[in-house]
Amino acid sequence: MSGSDIILDVRGLKKHFPIRRGLLRRLSGQVRAVDGVSFSIRRGETLALVGESGCGKTTAARCILRAIPPSAGAVNFTIDGRTVDLATLPRRQLRPLRRHMQMVFQDPYSSLNPRMVVGDIIGEPLLINGMANRAERRARVTQLMELVQLPSAYFNRFPHAFSGGQRQRIGIARALALNPGLIVADEPVSALDVSVQAQILNLMLDLQDRLGLTYLFVAHDLSVVKHVSDRVAVMYVGRIVELAETETLYRRPLHPYTEALLSAAPTPVPGAISSRIVLEREIADPANPPPGCPFHPRCRYATDMCRSEVPQLQEVEPGRWVSCHRAGELGLAGVG
Amino acid sequence: MADPILSVRDLHTQFHGREGIVRAVDGVDFDVFEGRTLGVVGESGCGKSVTARSILGIVDRPGRVMGGQILLRPQGGGPPVDLATLPQAAMRRIRGPEIALVFQEPMASFSQHYTIGNQITEAILLHMGLGKRAARARAIELLDMVGVPQPDRRIDEYPFQLSGGLRQRVMIAMALACDPRVLIADEPTTALDVTTQAQILDLLRDLQQKRGLAIILITHDMGVIAEMAHDVAVMYLGRAVETGPVQDIFNRPRHPYTRALLRSIPTVMARPRTRLPTIEGSIPHPFDRPRGCAYHPRCSEKLGAVCETHEPPPIDTEHRQVRCFLHGGIPGAPPGTQP
Amino acid sequence: MAAPSDSERYAVATQWQLTWWRFRRHKLAMVSLVVVVLFYLLAVSADFLATSDPHETDARTSYIAPQPIHLFDDGAFRPYTYGLKGVRDVKTFKLIYTLDTSRKVYVEFFARGYRYSFLGIETDLHLLGLKDAGKGDGIHLLGTDLLGRDLWSRLMVATRVSLTIGLVGVSISLFLGVLLGGVSAIYGGWVDTVIQRGIEVVRSMPTIPLWLGLAAALPNDWSVTQIYFAITIIISLLAWTDLARVVRGKFLSLREEEFVMAAELAGAGQTRIIFHHMLPSFASHIIAAVSLALPAMIISETSLSFLGLGLRPPAISWGILLQDAQNIQTLALAPWLLFSAVPVILVILAFNFLGDGLRDAADPYG
Structure with missing residues (x-):
């Protein structure tokens, strides 16, 4: 791998949750949810992080985006020719970087605020980052809705009026709003019906081709992973046990x-x-x-x-x- | 083939809520045979779980079985009993000794305040007329049979002390406590990891071979169906759109929905980064059930107006049934003609 | 454009619309809502509805039984009641005032009576009054008490006091509850521990002795208004803990919601997350909790005053009215005094059903 086109380089990432017991909340042990994970992602590719429940894949993904602070390790993120370690960056300096990396969530129900209309949900990242005035925001949201194949007439509808698959499209549009380089997708199709799963997977592939996105795709389902990823990292109890090109890994696991x-x-x-x-x-x-x-x-x-x-x-x-x-x-x- | 143990004919279960009527199950036919597994497969809202609950007479309020027959052939012959019309008291003698249920979420189906031993022996004491000591011995035997390690120690543990896989094993042991002839497994592995799922499916297959159990396996996963089922019923919005032997359903699907569904499933065999064929649109809300054939708004093989106005009747051909005008049943057309 | 279809209306319905649609289906809660609204209207117009000055005493009209109003006179709608006459009891030689059925006194609508101030406007307008009333004549719909004060009028004013004491008390505990519950959840750590232990200490206090102590500590020379506020503060100091727990629980569970994380990952600051995503999400739960806390407040005031620890005469509240019905002798002599319990029961029941309905409807997405 040449160094120049690497967007994310994770080194020795650890997340340990303390277990506290008793009245005085004494430390009695640690859950080593992520215990030394290293990998890197090239710009424009999809790396899948695969494993069963409790293997630490979701925790790892959240540590990478600093949704939760990692216990140790480095998360080197390269954007606009500059590399920063997200793991140790102070919060203040982290906030302006957030727009370069976004997340698509697993649960299409809990990931959309039920009290906001779709247009506001998709436009919120623009509003927060002061990227556009009202009219520009509206235009951009309409464009994003078309991108994920949602009728822009649905702008003023609330999430409760949408099916799981449509909600997931809304979630994807929100993640794309700021033109991020990296998208972390945490089990984006596992809550969907089979007939809708394929639609969302195809959409993600199309968007990647059109916009040159980089995906970190977290999943438990090897069949889904086969359809979207260039490379696969298999996790077991907090560690990566195997990482390879998709075709090689499936055909000849080691x-x-x-x-x-x-x-x-x-x-x-x-x-x-x-x-x-x-x-x-x-x-x-x-x-x-x-x-x-x-x-x-x-x-x-x-x-x-x-x-x-x-x-x-x-x-x-x-x-x-x-x-x-x-x-x-x-x-x-x-x-x- | 021998007579089926359980036959469901034209089952209708409806929920009369404040917002209107939901036809959760709206015409389902299938047969369940000894030693065979019937896979009932479908996506959310297709009525597969309500079908299972209707059979056991445990549909949640305000749901009610509104029509059809659920015929159970008694052991050693005799005329079949229609469970749809059986009073609750008589139904209680069916649940457990005749038909047992394994739920999707094993944690929710146990009481957290009793040991698993208490909960298994309860059913044994209720139905089998055994003493306390004998019931406990039987419970240990059952736990051993479903592959719970150290059953004589585990029997005194509480459900929360067990892992998801073990809980599902205990759930199966409990279902088998009264030696039922039919086991209904409602998404028994959905909450489990793949490697644990493989263990539980193995166990079910093994138990079926040893005891000649008839299994109704309810799932959304075509992979699990392919692996487990002998016969398949594919459901869409309350209706069994296609039923038949597993090889036929997978290799020669006749209903457009089955065909499209099979094509859209991701598999580990696929070439990396290949796009899947999709089914357009999404599953309608049960309140907005389309007129005519419920699948017509998403169907890529729609015939025309007839699909929008008329419900296709069941068309039977040797061991198979399909509800689609592509295979006949168009009103006005002479019987047996193909369009 | 044609009228939007049902599903279109549903698609663009806000949280409050959905909550209302869901609440509307709860019949008992709807009836209760009407009852509660009526009671508060009554509280606002208490003086207008009163028939005589609730503070005015008259020894002659002591313990008059409820006095019916006859609606029709000679087949025409002309409401009247009877005047009063004094009769010497032949056994006790006590002068007793009873209705003088030979003398009709006609009832007048929008009559002039005692002066009061309504929303800052001085007026003497009352719903009912008597035309050409003689000395001692009056409308005593629910009879009078020992001091000859009209129970109906007193009940009107008492309703106002008791219902507002609930509102003021709930507002104070809502403020404390949201503030301390929110701080507890947002800052966590030792702040959370201190507040939570504090709540446990407050909740473990035996309330009656505490009230006794606090009420005893109130200076005797305080005015009615001062006592009134002191009492509401005392009640709400104890009542905020429930609300604080609801708020803290909601904050903690919402923080785990993915849409909150999504906002955070989009770069939203703490303030936006709290005020834009979290507070609106549990506002309806807070309203439900408040409507269940209100009856508890009202009951607290009523019991305190009943025990003589809360408001004191000449203030009028439900508790004080019930205090008059405390001993058996009085009840035997004037059972109508017990009528003061009726609005208490009605309001408490209505609030509870209303709260239940609101709680069920509070999360329209569930």
């Missing part, structure tokens, strides 16, 4: 967890389940992760080394990063 996830993803083909890998046990507890590789209690390839030593994320091939002691020696099954 981490046993990726293999299991791919195998567990339901496919709409009757009788296709013969080779399913069913993982034993449950996802490890991020407050009390097992020693060694956090995945070892569920891994069918685990050795003594996996039980005692924590594997590091290493580049095994150009552009392929895996965190597994046995990476490369296992012939793991992929799909597609």
Whole structure:
């Protein structure tokens, strides 16, 4: 990767939530929600952050946008030829940068203020940043509504009059209002019906092509991810276990967890389940992760080394990063 | 094929609210057979969950079953019983020993103040006429059967001490406590992660093979249907638009909605960054149910005015049923003619 | 353009419209709303509705039973009542005033009576009065008390006092509740801890002894108005805690809402988030909470005054009127004095149903 076209470079990002117990609220432990995550995103690409619930993908995304403060690490964001570390930037200096990075939320219901009309919701970022007067704002909002294929006649409607898919379009229009370079989409289609999911995914792809957007796409569904991303990072208990180009990762996974996830993803083909890998046990507890590789209690390839030593994320091939002691020696099954 | 255990015929369930009538289920037919899984699939508002609740007679107020039959064939033969007209007292003897339900959200379906042992044995004591000690032994046996590790210890734990996957296992154990013949699983894996979902689906399949359970699996996920179901009913806005064996539904879908739905599903097999074919528009609100065929405003294969004015009748062909004028039933046309 | 369709109207309906549509379906709450509005109208026009000066005593008219008004005289609408005459009781030799059925006194509408000030205007206009009244004649719709004061008139004025004491009290506790609840939620940390512990301390105080102490501490030479304000402040000092908790809870849950995070990520400052996104989101909940807090306030004042700890005569409030009906002897002699309890019950019930309806309608998106 050449340094010049990298928009976001995350290094050793950590977010630990304290667990307090008792009357005096003594610190009794920590949930290591995000525990040393590193990756970078090139301008114009889509990187998917994939994992099951509790793996820290949403927390990581929120730390990157400084919706919550990270515990440690660096989030180097490059905009207009200037690189700043969002993780340590004072709030005052952070606010003017916010317009370059926006978020699309998972829940199309709670993410729109029910007391504001659609036009005001989409125009709010413009208003806050003093980007336009009333008339200009109206014109820009109309343009944004057309961009996400919403009739601009709906300007004065309230969110309660819209379906989930339309609400998600409104959310996308709001995120686009300030022409951001980076959009973090947190499970943008997981709350939608199947027939609407495809519409939103296509819309996101079209917008990326037209506007040159960069997406950090957070999701749990590997099938959805396959349709939108250039590269995929798989997370397990606060860490990235594998990162690769989408096609490569699906076809030839190098981490046993990726293999299991791919195998567990339901496919709409009757009788296709013969080779399913069913993982034993449950996802490890991020407050009390097992020693060694956090995945070892569920891994069918685990050795003594996996039980005692924590594997590091290493580049095994150009552009392929895996965190597994046995990476490369296992012939793991992929799909597609 | 043997006689079905459960047959639903022209089921209608309506909610009479202050804002008007919602026809949540508006003409559904299907059969459920021993040892087979019927997958009921559809998007939000299609009435799949209300169908399940209608069968068990537990539709939330102000909903009511307004018409149709729910025929349960008793064990060892005899004329079928129509559950739609059965009084509540008699219904209570059906729920549990005959038909049991597994909910989507296992946390909400447990009482938080009793151990899981208490809650499983309650059903056993109520229906099976066992003593306390025997009921507990049976509960442990059930937990073991659904793959709960250390069942003799877990039985005394409270629901909040269990993970989502374990709770769903316990929920299944509870449903199986009285040895039902039909198990209705309403989105049993929607709240779970994929790897846990795989475990639970495995368990259901395994239990079915061992006990010859008839399963009605209600889900929005075509992938889960492909994996689990023998027969499929595709629902749209309260109506089963197409029913048939799983291979036929997936490989030769006949209803335009089924066809479009199958095309629009993202899969791990796809080439990266490929656009999916979509279904235009969104699902109408139940109050604004379109006239005629409810799917016509989104249909890409619409025939014309007839779809906007007339409801397509069910057209039966060997093991399959479809409600679409593309396959006949146009009023005025001679029977059997294809447009 | 044609009239907008139902769904179009629904699509552009504001939160308040949706809340109102939803509230309207709650029959009991709608009836209660009407009752509450009527009571407040009555409170505003208390002096106009009063038939005689509520403070004027007359030993001769002591304990007169409710005096009916006859609407028709000789088949024509000419409301009249009877005059009073003194009769010597043959056993006790006490002079008792009873109705003199031989003497009709005609009732007059918009009559002149005692002077009062209405919204700053001095007037003597009253809804009802007597034409050519003799000495001691009067309209005593609900009878009179020991000192011969007209209960109906006193009840009108008492309603005004008791209902406004509720409003003033609620306003003060609303201010304290929103301020302290909001501060508690927004600043968090030790500020939150201090306020929350403070609330717990206030809530754990036994109210009656506390009132006793505070009421005893009020100087005896204070005017009626001063006492009135002191009492409302005392009541609201205890009542704000509930509201503070509602406000704090709403703030905390709203902060987790994604639309609030969206505004924050768009670069909105604290002030805009609080005043533009958070406050409007729970304003309706606050109104519902207030309408449930009002009856509690009214009851507090009534009980305090009933116990002799709140307002004191010559002030008039529901509690003070009920105080007159305290002993059994009086009740046996003048059971109509107990009528003062009726408006208390009506208003409290109406407020509770109204509050219930508002609470159900408060979140029209749920």
